[in-house]
Amino acid sequence: MDVRRDIVQMTSAANSGHPGGSLSSVEILTALYGCVMRHDPSDPRWPDRDRFILSKGHACPVLYATLARFGYLPVEELKTFRQLGSRLQGHAHIMTPGVEMSAGSLGQGLSFGIGMALAGRLDRKDYRTYVLLGDGECDEGQVWEAAMSAAHYKVDTVTAIVDRNGIQNDRFVSQVMEIEPLADKWRAFGWHVLDVDGHDHAQVLKALAEAKATVGKPTVIIARTVKGKGVSFMENNPDFHGRAANKDELVIALRELEG
Amino acid sequence: MQKLAMASTRETFGKALLELGRENQDIVVLGADLNKSTFANMFGNAFPERYFDLGAAEQNMMSMAAGFASAGKIPVCTTFAVFGTGRPFDQIRTSIAQPELNVKIVCTHAGISVGEDGKSAHGIEDLALMTALPTFTVVTPSDAPETVEAVKAALRHRGPVYIRLYRPATPVVHAGPVKFELGKAEVLRQGKDATVIACGAMVAVALQAAEALQNEGVSCRVLNMSTLQPLDEPCVEAAARETGAIVTVEEHYLHGGLGSLVAATVARRAPVPVEMVGLTGYAESGRGDQLLEKYGLTPANVAAAVKRAIQRKR
Numbered sequence: 165m166d167v168r169r170d171i172v173q174m175t176s177a178a179n180s181g182h183p184g185g186s187l188s189s190v191e192i193l194t195a196l197y198g199c200v201m202r203h204d205p206s207d208p209r210w211p212d213r214d215r216f217i218l219s220k221g222h223a224c225p226v227l228y229a230t231l232a233r234f235g236y237l238p239v240e241e242l243k244t245f246r247q248l249g250s251r252l253q254g255h256a257h258i259m260t261p262g263v264e265m266s267a268g269s270l271g272q273g274l275s276f277g278i279g280m281a282l283a284g285r286l287d288r289k290d291y292r293t294y295v296l297l298g299d300g301e302c303d304e305g306q307v308w309e310a311a312m313s314a315a316h317y318k319v320d321t322v323t324a325i326v327d328r329n330g331i332q333n334d335r336f337v338s339q340v341m342e343i344e345p346l347a348d349k350w351r352a353f354g355w356h357v358l359d360v361d362g363h364d365h366a367q368v369l370k371a372l373a374e375a376k377a378t379v380g381k382p383t384v385i386i387a388r389t390v391k392g393k394g395v396s397f398m399e400n401n402p403d404f405h406g407r408a409a410n411k412d413e414l415v416i417a418l419r420e421l422e423g
Numbered sequence: 424m425q426k427l428a429m430a431s432t433r434e435t436f437g438k439a440l441l442e443l444g445r446e447n448q449d450i451v452v453l454g455a456d457l458n459k460s461t462f463a464n465m466f467g468n469a470f471p472e473r474y475f476d477l478g479a480a481e482q483n484m485m486s487m488a489a490g491f492a493s494a495g496k497i498p499v500c501t502t503f504a505v506f507g508t509g510r511p512f513d514q515i516r517t518s519i520a521q522p523e524l525n526v527k528i529v530c531t532h533a534g535i536s537v538g539e540d541g542k543s544a545h546g547i548e549d550l551a552l553m554t555a556l557p558t559f560t561v562v563t564p565s566d567a568p569e570t571v572e573a574v575k576a577a578l579r580h581r582g583p584v585y586i587r588l589y590r591p592a593t594p595v596v597h598a599g600p601v602k603f604e605l606g607k608a609e610v611l612r613q614g615k616d617a618t619v620i621a622c623g624a625m626v627a628v629a630l631q632a633a634e635a636l637q638n639e640g641v642s643c644r645v646l647n648m649s650t651l652q653p654l655d656e657p658c659v660e661a662a663a664r665e666t667g668a669i670v671t672v673e674e675h676y677l678h679g680g681l682g683s684l685v686a687a688t689v690a691r692r693a694p695v696p697v698e699m700v701g702l703t704g705y706a707e708s709g710r711g712d713q714l715l716e717k718y719g720l721t722p723a724n725v726a727a728a729v730k731r732a733i734q735r736k737r
Contacts, residue, residue: 211495258522264493266522269513272486276518279490279498286451286473286496306514309483317475 167194168394170229170242172417175408178246181254184404185298186226188329188362188389193230195368196294205235208261214291215280217265219273220298220327221255222406227263228252236262271304273297274324278314281321292376293322300332302343308353314382315354323375324355324384327362329391331402350384362387395420427594427627430567433531436588437462439571440499440529443578444470450578451491453477453484455502460590461531463501481506485514485526492524497578503532504546504587512552519583520556527577528553531588533563534674535702535718536624536711538590546587547702551679553585554652560605561652563587565626566595569649572603580605587623591711594627596647608655614644617729618662621672622648622681625700625720629672632725643729651681656688663693668732670698672725674715677701696735698728 167190175181193216197203201214218227225245232239237251237260244250251260255268265276277295284291301307314322326346330337337343347357356378360367368387375383391405392398395417398409409417444450444466451473458464458476467474477484481502488498500507507530508515519526533546553561560580564570570588577584584605596611603609611626612633621629626647633643644666646658663669669689671682682699689697706714715721 258493265489266517269517271482272489272514272518275483275486275514276490276493278483279487279492280494281490282475282487283451283491283494283496287494306480306482306486309477309480310486313477313480313483313487 166233167226167229169418169421170232170239171225172395172409172414172421174225174229174242174245176410176414177243179408180246181225181408182222182406183225183408184331184391184398184401185220185223185327185329187393187395187398188391189223189226189296189327190393191363191365191368192296192325192327192387193226195365195372197230197234199369200372201294202291205262208236212289212291215264215277215293217273217277217293217295218256218267219295220270220301221267223298224256227256228260231260231262270298270301271306274307274310274314277322278310278319281319282317284321291321295322295324297324297326298332299326299328299330299337299343300340302326302346303341311350311353311355318380319382320379322382323372324382326384326386327389328386329389331391331400331405333405335402347386354381356381356383358383358385360385360387362389363393427596429592430595431592432564432567432570432588433590434462435567435570436529436531436574437465439574441465441469443575444473447497447578449495449497451475451496451498453488453498453500455479455481455484455506457502460503461501481511482514485511486518488526489518489522489524492526497525497527499527499529501529503544504530504549505544508546508549508552516556520558523558523582525581525583527584527586529574529586529588532590533587533623534589535706535714536589536591536674538711538714539708541708542705545706547676547705548679549587550651550675550681554679554684558583559652560584560650562605562650563623564649565623565647566593566597568595568597568601569603572601573649576603576605589624593624596627596630603649606650606653606655608658609647609649610644611647612643612645614642615666616642617668617670617733618644618646618666619670619672619725619729620646620648620659620662620681620685622651623674625672625674628720628722629725631722632729635722636726636729641729641733648681651684654684654688656692659685659688660692663689663695667736668696670700670725670728670732672700672720674720675701677703696732698732700725700728
């Protein structure tokens with residue numbers, strides 16, 4: 165898959181970045197940009213576009229690669245990731261065409277998406293707003309402030325997706341800070357909750373359709389994923405949250421992704 | 424000096440916002456369960472669909488405002504100075520300041536004149552925090568009439584703005600029409616021996632000090648530095664060159680506030696003696712006027728600082 169190869173290559177070229185949580189959310193982004201969202205790569209600021217907000221801003225390689233593969237950026241530009249003078253910053257920033265929000269400090273994207281969605285409601289626009297959060301990110305109190313406010317204001321045009329890959333920066337999420345029962349938490353905050361295999365396109369698409377059809381309350385999709393998905397030595401390995409493949413590892417990773 | 428009329432900057436803000444909201448449909452107002460105190464509820468009662476009370480959740484408020492701005496709205500976030508700067512500082516930095524989004528933050532209850540609620544409620548670090556954000560315009564209106572002009576200018580300006588207001592009514596220093604421009608200091612009084620640079624409600628205190636000094640034969644220039652960032656550096660430099668001594672006055676901790684900004688400018692552009700009147704630490708519960716007196720934010724203290732500065736001239 166092109167996006168996976170892009171992620172591994174661009175982080176390796178930068179010798180830094182966050183491949184693990186990028187690889188875990190590939191199907192979520194390709195489903196959104198490929199099948200669900202109304203968007204126009206030739207006009208990234210189109211007022212009627214659906215919005216995708218990457219709240220887990222460190223996973224920007226998956227966003228940059230997706231934007232490149234859908235025509236927002238030259239694929240060649242991915243090589244400049246994290247380099248001096250590049251539009252592809254180490255954490256997502258609005259200077260990149262197609263990036264909706266500057267992120268990097270966790271917990272802020274859902275609030276941002278709710279603001280965008282409420283602005284759309286005032287403007288009588290029917291665009292939808294999708295926010296991708298990490299599971300470790302759910303440690304942040306602001307996520308729950310935002311969750312409460314979205315239910316209170318019945319913002320049913322917002323869909324949150326939690327990339328439930330089970331690993332955060334230091335270790336496994338269950339070791340650092342247990343967030344289960346996660347679905348119950350969102351339900352208690354007034355959300356419609358769906359649980360899917362985040363690598364199964366059909367399941368992701370079905371959930372996104374159900375989110376769109378859900379009226380009067382926001383929907384969260386808990387996408388069960390594998391951190392580092394697609395590269396054997398990165399899969400389920402906390403080491404690759406924030407470390408890129410070295411030259412030898414890159415060769416192996418690309419060979420595996422060819423298959 | 425004749426006694427100045429008193430007026431509330433926060434109530435004036437509430438009325439101004441209501442009027443501006445009538446003219447501009449893009450304005451949305453966000454509050455954090457203090458909407459009666461900030462007078463944001465005046466806007467809320469008139470335009471309930473453009474008014475969002477988010478409860479005691481300032482971090483959510485700031486990032487949500489960024490989302491509104493990104494979709495073309497002009498969000499005005501309202502709360503107290505302590506809750507609207509320090510608590511959601513990271514949200515302001517990452518969601519608003521770095522992408523330079525068009526968000527306005529208007530905080531009331533700045534300084535120690537908040538009074539009885541005590542040090543947890545006294546916003547004495549907000550100017551240091553907000554001027555630490557390179558893309559923010561930071562404004563401290565000197566009185567109620569200037570508050571109206573500052574709010575209008577902030578809403579016309581494209582980019583993030585912080586406006587600092589007070590809990591108690593403060594002296595009205597502008598009797599006639601106010602000429603306000605973001606980034607420009609206002610010369611309220613000419614003088615040749617020293618310049619007092621003040622901001623916010625301390626402008627009235629500076630004027631009183633200058634009047635008292637006049638009776639002693641000391642001629643003081645008084646500047647209303649209503650915009651702290653970007654600072655009107657040419658005006659500060661001219662004051663240093665032409666009067667040879669500077670005194671700053673602010674209802675804020677000395678570290679990182681008006682005094683620090685002016686001193687840095689003077690040191691770079693025209694070194695002369697600088698004295699600073701402001702807070703050297705946290706205060707306590709008490710009536711606002713008692714606290715201003717106890718912590719030295721008085722005309723007498725300013726006048727003494729002017730004399731010290733003049734003495735230090737070579």
